[in-house]
Amino acid sequence: MTNTSEQNVAVVGLGYWGPNRLRALADIEGMNVTWICDRDEKQLAKLANRHPHTRATTDLDEALADDDLDAVVLATPVFTHHSLGSAALRAGKHVFVEKPLAGSSGEAIDLFSIAEECDRTLMCGHTFLYSPPVRRIKEILDAGELGDLYFISSSRTNLGPYRSDVSVLFDLGPHDFSMLIHWLGHTPETVSAVGRDVISEGVPDVAFVDLTFPDGMLAHAEMSWLAPGKLRRTVIVGSEKMLVYEDGTPEPVRIFDSGIEIGDTSNFGQYQLSYRSGDIVSLRVDSTEPITAELVEFRDAITDGIKPLSDRQMALDVIRTVEAAEASLADGGAVVNVPPAAREAVKGGSA
Amino acid sequence: MTNTSEQNVAVVGLGYWGPNRLRALADIEGMNVTWICDRDEKQLAKLANRHPHTRATTDLDEALADDDLDAVVLATPVFTHHSLGSAALRAGKHVFVEKPLAGSSGEAIDLFSIAEECDRTLMCGHTFLYSPPVRRIKEILDAGELGDLYFISSSRTNLGPYRSDVSVLFDLGPHDFSMLIHWLGHTPETVSAVGRDVISEGVPDVAFVDLTFPDGMLAHAEMSWLAPGKLRRTVIVGSEKMLVYEDGTPEPVRIFDSGIEIGDTSNFGQYQLSYRSGDIVSLRVDSTEPITAELVEFRDAITDGIKPLSDRQMALDVIRTVEAAEASLADGGAVVNVPPAAREAVKGGSA
Amino acid sequence: MTNTSEQNVAVVGLGYWGPNRLRALADIEGMNVTWICDRDEKQLAKLANRHPHTRATTDLDEALADDDLDAVVLATPVFTHHSLGSAALRAGKHVFVEKPLAGSSGEAIDLFSIAEECDRTLMCGHTFLYSPPVRRIKEILDAGELGDLYFISSSRTNLGPYRSDVSVLFDLGPHDFSMLIHWLGHTPETVSAVGRDVISEGVPDVAFVDLTFPDGMLAHAEMSWLAPGKLRRTVIVGSEKMLVYEDGTPEPVRIFDSGIEIGDTSNFGQYQLSYRSGDIVSLRVDSTEPITAELVEFRDAITDGIKPLSDRQMALDVIRTVEAAEASLADGGAVVNVPPAAREAVKGGSA
């Protein structure tokens, strides 16, 4: 990539994720942050001080008016994604949006149309898809090492951080849902969810979600902003082996050569069971930074039209799963169907 | 208690729990094991060898015919509880039954009637109610130390042991359900459950259960015979503090002075949140043996008419909760109502 | 083995270990406990009640006078081992002694002579040698899987239990020292130890021990009765891999494919290092009971003259290592030589 093809980027929203993206972009060849943008002048000044070579503004339009600006990284609240994203696309900028892509599947589909129309790259940051453990697990599953998958049970809990803009389903759900869809290669068929809104009325902060997939595969995801400590634990149970993924721990991926085999069951109540409980292997996993990896894919989508792992279909399927879970939760845990995979809805876009 | 009031006891069923009860009874004053009984002659011979002072038989009727026998401890498969329990009661023996009391609420109510009719003590072994951590947690909750309870999330998983006679809901559910009913002083209002029967068709071996209680209290219980390791973890989240109960670990009860407070929310999307994350206290818990403690209560119910903690109402409420969960699981996770507390159905019995 | 060759055994000393041995002997074919013996009448009565088929006495001589008694298991305080053990040997009984064999190497050698003279089996219970993890580690080391051994670091601490008869070096040291001698096939060349006697003057309750072995192999063992929790952790660092042994945990033996390789070091201060940090394998280990396994070897030594793993040489080498450690501790940590392996001193005995 020659210097002339360097992409000039604006980072918009400097709360929690924006500064992380700023740091990551600093190390990516071919990406050059030329603008930072936030409505909070104090936060803007603080970041501007650390990044004196960028231009700082509280007015996104000022940045969008810069003809030398190529792309925007949007790390603002979810409810702004559609309006700011569409403005950036219409200004001719490529857009990377923190997950979830938008506040509804309708908004997401509209953003896709605008991106098509403007012939710009639009990518959503489902960061977990780029984390080394998740990638390694995908390889293990694809190789059939666990056998037939029986069920997946996940806990994603912590004491906060509260999101001011969305429910826990919209905040944490995309992590589990994007992983599940990625690993299984399917969207869920049905979703049911129960939960509570204990801190702020109308904003669920804890939810227990059940998802069904083809062939009886069952997934369960507990997500909560109210927990005594951080837990990021996913257990995958297959017919041959079991896998435990604990994100953020020194041994994130462990494979258990464990299972139960059942023999003749002709006599009533007389199982012939054998338990297998063999070695456990804790896998060495790369330490590449997912937030960097996905911005590299954003760059490659812009410059070379390469479709990223976190593509439009994923962005839409995740939102549709969240919407189904929210509908179920509002209906006391009723079983809600998820629309089939979003292949048609998003065709045509490189990303 | 004088020697003349010593209770002669038969232990029936020498699989997993029977030998444990045998050991526990050996140390209880006023209880004297005079019979052991099992249909498996080899297992019977093995135990007879270790307990040469007891009489051994493969025929329960032989023991029941012994006029000096006062009580029977039933550690046989669930589907035999009603027939063997009613035979023992009708033979004039007091009966202690391993949980669950019977295979259905109908059977349970019938056993209560027979016990009434024969004026004998009938008690079900919900052992967890006698475990020191569960008792300590009850005290903490009753003292209001956690504040208003928001939700309880529990995982009870292991690699087996498979039960040949019942589903995972009937095997593990009574542990969680009896604790919840005991702690909260309420039966659940509704139950929904999803699960799978991966090893043996028709016998669910993994289930995710949601329960609602009055005032919005939500409980979630994951139970599985298919897991890479043993997990017995219950998290109780209250408005003031949070508690984590990990059974069988060196620090079974830990209280977290953690929470989130919300201030003014008048501005849209502008929470004024404060996170509290203070000291954690790991409580010293007694090491008394629950299986001994509940047999002591069985003895006291026989000799002094003292109502045990694990009473008839509990036994019935637990079965009704299991039945509702099984109905929901069979109906794809539909929300099922649980009958209100069983107070009326069981009135009149000491135990 | 026919019934006529069954060994009649007396269990002497019913404090902590005696009852465990009683339980273990109950399941061993060819061993029949006919006597139990303790000076504490209350404890004796309690155990007699549980084992009504054995004869109980507070007077060891009464049991030794029984011509049908073949063997004695000695679970009494260390300072009684020599006198009671020699009395039993002289009475024509085979003798199994809980570790350490005696209170000094002189006493141990004297016991060997008496055993020779009386042509009786004398065996010391270094139970850890029979634990499945220790055996598995021996296989791994013998196969060279860890490469050259660099050092071994061990922590063996707990809150008590205090021994009334010996220092922490004499109580816990034999565990580490017997394992080290077994694994490495060598006695240590030198020992140094520092420690304190904080609870009871003159009885060290915490010690830090350094041991050197041939070829520079270094071992370190921390042992203490004063610790906030139980820790039984041994790290073995080799040139190829590292191994962590945590006794009593769900994953007792873990092998780390970790190491550091150094390349050209010709430039001052310019190491060319490469760190290797690969998969970790947690080994499945059998769950056989070591206290049973060593009593089986005691039986086989009696009946078939088979030399046990825990042989006389080990018993003496362990005591000599403890003596050297005590001498060092008394001398402020001075380096003390350990006599070379006890091969000569104990030759001739089957066990």
Added chain:
Amino acid sequence: MTNTSEQNVAVVGLGYWGPNRLRALADIEGMNVTWICDRDEKQLAKLANRHPHTRATTDLDEALADDDLDAVVLATPVFTHHSLGSAALRAGKHVFVEKPLAGSSGEAIDLFSIAEECDRTLMCGHTFLYSPPVRRIKEILDAGELGDLYFISSSRTNLGPYRSDVSVLFDLGPHDFSMLIHWLGHTPETVSAVGRDVISEGVPDVAFVDLTFPDGMLAHAEMSWLAPGKLRRTVIVGSEKMLVYEDGTPEPVRIFDSGIEIGDTSNFGQYQLSYRSGDIVSLRVDSTEPITAELVEFRDAITDGIKPLSDRQMALDVIRTVEAAEASLADGGAVVNVPPAAREAVKGGSA
């Protein structure tokens, strides 16, 4: 503090610690990084790119010649500390040096003299003294909460990182030694150490160190660059309570209400012991950054003459303890005296 009193700082050495100091300085009011310096041009260029407002040089003298430069942060190999530090002091700059202050106590004392002579602040970065857990433990010890201290046992191991310039004693020892001296308010009286140099001949990479303090207090420190995983664990055992400090874990400071009391010991071998094993409290600890906190103290020492926690006496006492440990290790573990506290040697300096 007015802008005129802002200190212009050069960060010298951009390997591991330099960049961390750069980041920390960016957030400290009154400190302004105007120079970065490293002999590695590639590393210099990389950092220059991230900090475009600083001047970059491979030649320290160029920076020292800048009259506007007030202070130097030295993060270079230990063997350069004396020459670069003295050059900076003689150029009229205040100097902050990463630990250890110098490669020998002689060099350290010489640096003190030069600092006196030039009337400049000279401070050594014993960062752990500024970590919130270490500060909290100091408060707990000073309040006598643990009672009389019996012993302290510490493990500080990891797989690397190797230091190219010093032994593991010079690299990791200062952490443990500075904490011990800080907590206890005393230098050790004697030190003994054994170890090995397995990777690079002549450079010990594993050491087991015993230290004695007044009143019998004993400390043990295991330190190693060869370990399967990171361990930073210190256990402090007192007469009243015990404390476990595990740096870098979610619960770094835990206090155990555990102990053993001994009653009448008049009868030989008949202890009357009582074990106390009460609640465990995991303390909430602040999350302030120690590397920032100590640079703030460096600034305050320069501008206001305030003596820092990590003062000259500490710097010298730590080096003397390391030297004694190295002497012992070279002498096969011989007990080596440590010079008494360095009060006299360093008097007169503000820092």
